[in-house]
Amino acid sequence: xxxxxxxxxxxxxxxxxxxxxxxxxxxxxxxxxxxxxxxxxxxxxxxxxxxxxxxxxxxxxxxxxxxxxxxxxxxxxxxxxxxxxxxxxxxxxxxxxxxxxxxxxxxxxxxxxxxxxxxxxxxxxxxxxxxxxxxxxxxxxxxxxxxxxxxxxxxxxxxxxxxxxxxxxxxxxxxxxxxxxxxxxxxxxxxxxxxxxxxxxxxxxxxxxxxxxxxxxxxxxxxxxxxxxxxxxxxxxxxxxxxxxxxxxxxxxxxxxxxxxxxxxxxxxxxxxxxxxxxxxxxxxxxxxxxxxxxxxxxxxxxxxxxxxxxxxxxxxxxxxxxxxxxxxxxxxxxxxxxxxxxxxxxx
Amino acid sequence: xxxxxxxxxxxxxxxxxxxxxxxxxxxxxxxxxxxxxxxxxxxxxxxxxxxxxxxxxxxxxxxxxxxxxxxxxxxxxxxxxxxxxxxxxxxxxxxxxxxxxxxxxxxxxxxxxxxxxxxxxxxxxxxxxxxxxxxxxxxxxxxxxxxxxxxxxxxxxxxxxxxxxxxxxxxxxxxxxxxxxxxxxxxxxxxxxxxxxxxxxxxxxxxxxxxxxxxxxxxxxxxxxxxxxxxxxxxxxxxxxxxxxxxxxxxxxxxxxxxxxxxxxxxxxxxxxxxxxxxxxxxxxxxxxxxxxxxxxxxxxxxxxxxxxxxxxxxxxxxxxxxxxxxxxxxxxxxxxxxxxxxxxxxxxxxxxxxxxxxxxxxxxxxxxxxxxxxxxxxxxxxxxxxxxxxxxxxxxxxxxxxxxxxxxxx
Numbered sequence: 005x006x007x008x009x010x011x012x013x014x015x016x017x018x019x020x021x022x023x024x025x026x027x028x029x030x031x032x033x034x035x036x037x038x039x040x041x042x043x044x045x046x047x048x049x050x051x052x053x054x055x056x057x058x059x060x061x062x063x064x065x066x067x068x069x070x071x072x073x074x075x076x077x078x079x080x081x082x083x084x085x086x087x088x089x090x091x092x093x094x095x096x097x098x099x100x101x102x103x104x105x106x107x108x109x110x111x112x113x114x115x116x117x118x119x120x121x122x123x124x125x126x127x128x129x130x131x132x133x134x135x136x137x138x139x140x141x142x143x144x145x146x147x148x149x150x151x152x153x154x155x156x157x158x159x160x161x162x163x164x165x166x167x168x169x170x171x172x173x174x175x176x177x178x179x180x181x182x183x184x185x186x187x188x189x190x191x192x193x194x195x196x197x198x199x200x201x202x203x204x205x206x207x208x209x210x211x212x213x214x215x216x217x218x219x220x221x222x223x224x225x226x227x228x229x230x231x232x233x234x235x236x237x238x239x240x241x242x243x244x245x246x247x248x249x250x251x252x253x254x255x256x257x258x259x260x261x262x263x264x265x266x267x268x269x270x271x272x273x274x275x276x277x278x279x280x281x282x283x284x285x286x287x288x289x290x291x292x293x294x295x296x297x298x299x300x301x302x303x304x305x306x307x308x309x310x311x312x313x314x315x316x317x318x319x320x321x322x323x324x325x326x327x328x329x330x331x332x333x334x335x336x337x338x339x340x341x342x343x344x345x346x347x348x349x350x351x352x
Numbered sequence: 353x354x355x356x357x358x359x360x361x362x363x364x365x366x367x368x369x370x371x372x373x374x375x376x377x378x379x380x381x382x383x384x385x386x387x388x389x390x391x392x393x394x395x396x397x398x399x400x401x402x403x404x405x406x407x408x409x410x411x412x413x414x415x416x417x418x419x420x421x422x423x424x425x426x427x428x429x430x431x432x433x434x435x436x437x438x439x440x441x442x443x444x445x446x447x448x449x450x451x452x453x454x455x456x457x458x459x460x461x462x463x464x465x466x467x468x469x470x471x472x473x474x475x476x477x478x479x480x481x482x483x484x485x486x487x488x489x490x491x492x493x494x495x496x497x498x499x500x501x502x503x504x505x506x507x508x509x510x511x512x513x514x515x516x517x518x519x520x521x522x523x524x525x526x527x528x529x530x531x532x533x534x535x536x537x538x539x540x541x542x543x544x545x546x547x548x549x550x551x552x553x554x555x556x557x558x559x560x561x562x563x564x565x566x567x568x569x570x571x572x573x574x575x576x577x578x579x580x581x582x583x584x585x586x587x588x589x590x591x592x593x594x595x596x597x598x599x600x601x602x603x604x605x606x607x608x609x610x611x612x613x614x615x616x617x618x619x620x621x622x623x624x625x626x627x628x629x630x631x632x633x634x635x636x637x638x639x640x641x642x643x644x645x646x647x648x649x650x651x652x653x654x655x656x657x658x659x660x661x662x663x664x665x666x667x668x669x670x671x672x673x674x675x676x677x678x679x680x681x682x683x684x685x686x687x688x689x690x691x692x693x694x695x696x697x698x699x700x701x702x703x704x705x706x707x708x709x710x711x712x713x714x715x716x717x718x719x720x721x722x723x724x725x726x727x728x729x730x731x732x733x734x735x736x737x738x739x740x741x742x743x744x745x746x747x748x749x750x751x752x753x754x755x756x757x758x759x760x761x762x763x
Contacts, residue, residue, distance in 0.1 A: 071728070074453075099471050100453045167711075201537070212628065213711065228606045333468070341464045341538075343727060347719065348540035350711040 031060040032275045035087040038065030044295040053282045059275050070096045085270040091332045094263050098125035104266040120329045121301035126263030131299035131318045134258040137234040139224045140249040149255045150179035161230030164223045167213040169346040176203035178256040184328040240297040254323040260330045405734035408513035414455035415442035419509040436485035447474040462504040516731035520739045548715040552698035558638040559694045563645035571653035589643035597704045600636040628710040636708045645690035652686030688760040
């Protein structure tokens with residue numbers, strides 16, 4: 005008994021010592037969203053990066069949330085170096101000093117990237133859109149715009165939107181004839197917010213709501229909804245894996261960018277910068293879209309992408325020029341009040 | 353003698369007292385683990401959560417000086433230079449300590465746009481002030497020249513706030529401190545609280561209407577067949593709530609069991625919209641809560657001797673009269689228990705309406721969950737919980753006065 009306890013004690017001590025050693029010389033850790041997306045990243049970015057640079061890296065996944073990043077930094081035991089974050093976490097974390105400021109000269113300069121993908125603290129990884137989706141087998145001459153989304157005579161049936169004010173107020177204003185470029189200017193005035201809610205009220209009897217990105221394709225498939233707002237990647241995935249004939253309308257679609265950031269005080273900052281340079285290289289970025297239909301952020305990358313996947317790509321110039329960047333600045337300011345108003349509107 | 357006898361009896365009384373005390377102490381010690389358990393796992397966390405509805409120290413923790421200075425402010429003209437200077441010092445200190453975020457979040461609950469105002473101010477503050485603090489701040493953003501911004505700081509200075517509790521009943525405080533209703537398009541919670549009670553009441557009535565005859569049949573059947581039927585009541589009772597709610601989705605959805613059956617039978621031409629409606633909420637909640645009505649009713653009805661009814665009938669009462677005058681009054685304690693159990697459980701329902709109800713069928717718990725898990729606004733989550741708890745306790749009190757809690761029996 006005693007010997008066993010002693011052995012255990014020694015083993016524990018050894019493990020602790022090893023752990024301490026691992027902390028001192030930690031491999032570069034890269035954190036992304038998991039699932040099919042991270043599988044694609046492994047093939048396109050992670051493995052080639054390790055082969056080329058001989059830098060040891062480990063990849064992990066997370067589900068997002070600024071609270072997680074805050075806790076990592078406040079706890080003082082941050083073991084993440086490079087993290088992929090959504091635009092809201094990027095804005096908040098950069099303000100709060102959770103991320104290193106990027107040296108844009110090493111990434112080739114901001115002007116080489118999509119305008120909304122170059123941030124003080126982050127370089128864009130992917131671009132994806134909220135598009136209008138419908139089932140091409142059920143509607144032959146499908147909706148072309150958000151105005152058609154409101155046309156219940158021509159397209160009878162339920163429509164599904166994401167539960168919450170974000171994206172829906174923009175969509176309502178575009179449907180009401182506001183030019184995409186003027187959407188946030190209009191929403192910044194009380195009259196503009198009223199106008200958006202009034203427009204949503206017109207459609208309310210026909211609206212149902214989704215909360216998880218997997219729902220809109222399911223709603224189209226089950227016939228519960230004839231049109232949906234949906235992530236473009238989910239629609240494309242349903243077509244690919246379930247052999248559906250879902251279509252997308254890119255007019256007035258809303259896009260956002262997920263970015264790579266380096267955690268503040270990372271001991272592997274040099275390797276992290278090398279990693280960012282690698283994943284931002286157009287020659288590497290061009291390999292991502294054929295595996296998963298997200299747009300890539302280097303201006304030169306989209307031109308190199310396989311032409312077969314271009315029509316479904318958010319960064320296809322024909323699609324990009326019809327879409328609007330979701331303003332995190334606006335939503336960080338106004339989400340509390342508009343959430344309250346949206347909930348009240350929904351409950352009436 | 354008399355004094356001696358008095359001393360003897362008082363000694364006896366003392367002995368009796370101490371024996372009684374020892375007995376009480378033993379009884380208390382036996383229940384002490386349970387009391388401690390309740391205190392640690394139930395009362396303390398709930399109490400701690402509920403204090404979040406009025407405790408407000410985020411801003412004072414991040415901006416200690418300005419929250420102290422602002423107490424001297426009358427709320428009419430702009431605060432004095434000392435308050436402006438305190439804000440400058442605080443923002444600078446909070447920015448380098450990384451504590452500006454909770455302050456910005458708290459202020460943004462009250463006034464939209466405060467988050468960026470605070471961060472932009474932090475970014476633009478010069479290393480050393482070359483002009484008075486007031487001029488510097490006004491040059492950075494004109495909003496520092498408005499009482500609205502300072503009012504928000506004053507209201508958030510703590511240590512307590514009424515912001516969340518008032519918001520939970522659709523009220524708010526204006527810059528000069530008077531009460532006002534929330535704008536009509538933002539008011540929601542009074543209506544939702546009313547809806548919560550209406551749904552819980554309707555479900556209770558439905559449970560009673562369905563459960564009473566069922567319990568009566570169970571109680572009057574021979575034991576063997578009654579037990580067999582009782583299993584049918586208990587089996588769903590033992591099944592997970594989530595499973596039973598999901599089963600209703602399978603039944604009611606657009607291409608669900610009922611619609612396919614009706615379509616195949618030719619009874620309808622197009623699928624009926626049955627899910628995401630109030631009726632679906634009633635059906636699913638009644639189904640889930642029915643055992644809580646049937647079981648106490650059954651237990652009470654079992655104790656009523658059948659001879660009472662037979663005696664009434666043999667004395668010439670009509671069956672209905674005998675039932676209403678002799679049988680029904682004896683079941684009232686069971687009715688009271690069932691009604692209270694179903695109603696109070698129904699008040700807190702969240703999963704079932706969230707899954708089978710539409711947006712206008714959501715109950716108060718849905719919004720508590722919304723604030724607790726989606727927007728991480730503990731002040732609102734705690735205030736709404738407190739509103740629900742207070743309404744429930746008030747109702748329990750009224751119920752006690754009308755029916756009498758001591759009259760309730762489980763069997």
